[in-house]
Amino acid sequence: MKRPTIADIARRAGVSKGAVSYALNGQPGVSEATRQRILAIAQEIGFNPNSAARALSGSTANAVGLALCRPARILGIEPFFMELISGVEAELSARSYALTLQVVADPEAEIAVYKRWWGERRVDGVFVCDLRIDDSRVPVLEELQLPAVVIGGPGHTGELACVWADDAAALGETLEYLVALGHRRIARVGGLPELLHTEIRSRAFADVCQRLGVEAITVPSDYTGEEGARATRRLLSSAQRPTAVLYDNDVMAIAGLAVAQEMGLAVPGDLSIVAWDDSALCQLTHPPLTALGRDIPAYGGHAARQLLAAIEGKKIGAYQHETAHLTPRGSTAPPR
Amino acid sequence: MKRPTIADIARRAGVSKGAVSYALNGQPGVSEATRQRILAIAQEIGFNPNSAARALSGSTANAVGLALCRPARILGIEPFFMELISGVEAELSARSYALTLQVVADPEAEIAVYKRWWGERRVDGVFVCDLRIDDSRVPVLEELQLPAVVIGGPGHTGELACVWADDAAALGETLEYLVALGHRRIARVGGLPELLHTEIRSRAFADVCQRLGVEAITVPSDYTGEEGARATRRLLSSAQRPTAVLYDNDVMAIAGLAVAQEMGLAVPGDLSIVAWDDSALCQLTHPPLTALGRDIPAYGGHAARQLLAAIEGKKIGAYQHETAHLTPRGSTAPPR
DNA sequence: GATGTTGACTGAACCGGTTGAGTACGCACA
């Protein structure tokens, strides 16, 4: 099946290729009557502009890239990315931009992908996830002048735009709630320590606990259920067992709940559990998990709008998304 | 920053654009010495061929598409797709093909996406997920002559290639195991009834149960935790309560486990639970779930290889992936 | 020494859009 081109439309309309291009793109240079005639023909023969030809002359690929740097098992189990992607997508497809996805093994490979995408002109801009402290990807993107939006921050983003949420405030709200319930020994199972937002949360956790005068224990982990379970086992085996644990993602929280049950501790009677990121998973457990939720698709949507603006050459900065809010469910209660 | 083109390489090497193209693509027409010189220059200046130019003249986009038709919340929570994607990716990036992702609302929108991609020449082929009975996407793809690989089947794939697994055999193995444990009333919480693989499983479930002489109850559901929980509540409230339940995905199985606990039933003492799809989630619960697992990234990898072969014009058919195998864990035991 | 033959390479067309320069025409105005 032959794909129609603007030359086909031009022939049928009895005009030149240029006129067709002007008509289809809403540019001046054709009369309204001719424009309508051309649009009607395009519609009739099901014309779609060849994206390669467009990219080649217009120098815009009409695509953006997302490189994900997590192993398959973790990537699959974390609902965060898919929710983010679907939010991003909604915004992109409305402007008929494509999303190019690549799974990479490490930050170096990710940098190589950015360089390749840039050289191939395959994408007009990229999203950067899992921002690290003094992230090596940032200077590379700045040098390439590839429009980019960091999902995370603030800080350490150099000149790049970012979309962020105030995790410190969310943490404060959560700890105040736990303290109000009567908890005085609160632990936190953190995410990957090298990630910036883990650092931000760790600092905020320590600060807020000090302000509230409660004991703070943070155990580093890596977002996997296995590590979350191990960390929980360690915490619950200590002499001064915490009465509440806050997990940096929902997967670890679910693993922690299972460990508590396995060790014969009642949740929430003996142990309260709070999950950061409120995916549907949190409502599947018994008891359902109290969680710190936010609208992740909307977060992705904002990021997409920022990136599209950056591609258009607009000067954009940091966008603050709504702070995560606590949804109390059955996994939190006053300690016995 | 200016991107280097083959013209730049040609100038520096003192040859024509054509010679550079031959050299870079391993085509005959240049001497080995010249080829090495050109490759060295390309390496040195960090050359990457402009993908649009390549697509325009070579008429291959070097990209494949995947349209996902599930709402954000379900998409995020199902580890299946992300695992599939990472397997697909590994294969694609080795051949420097890009993956273009699009989230769509319904099959009609998905068809529109395929038509657009075809018209725009944005992708060279597509993956088709969630095959339905008499799927309307199949004839469209056949007519467009867009290379495609169906993730699922067999049957109802028309002329399209597919990658499938023998779910009926896996189901047989599972039921024989449950019957051997002593179960005689076994229920199944199925996936979306309109999907072909749900139908295949439902038929196999009925057949095998009849063969083994056990009572079979299938309750349709939709893969979400909410529906899985509701179906479980209905099953466990009935007078003739089943002693074992098989769930069509892990998310529903986890929800089912929570419902059993909420209703005061011991798992596996009062109720055995088996999950189809063994993601890391199954090991996070207490007790950990007995599950029917398979290597989903490998499944995706096979699909990618099939699609690339189809794009190269090879005649390909159905590829049968390994049958899912049962991993017994703590959620199954003889009934009391 | 004339005649292929082969290998190494050049030049130009081509893919399908976009865009700036050029042109033809109608109309207003001095």
Place this chain on the structure above:
DNA sequence: TGTGCGTACTCAACCGGTTCAGTCAACATC
């Protein structure tokens, strides 16, 4: 009647690769 101007176009170059038809020199063959 000539000039100026805006509108509605056409024409051709261009983006950066790929590819086909030549060209030209070196070498083998009779």
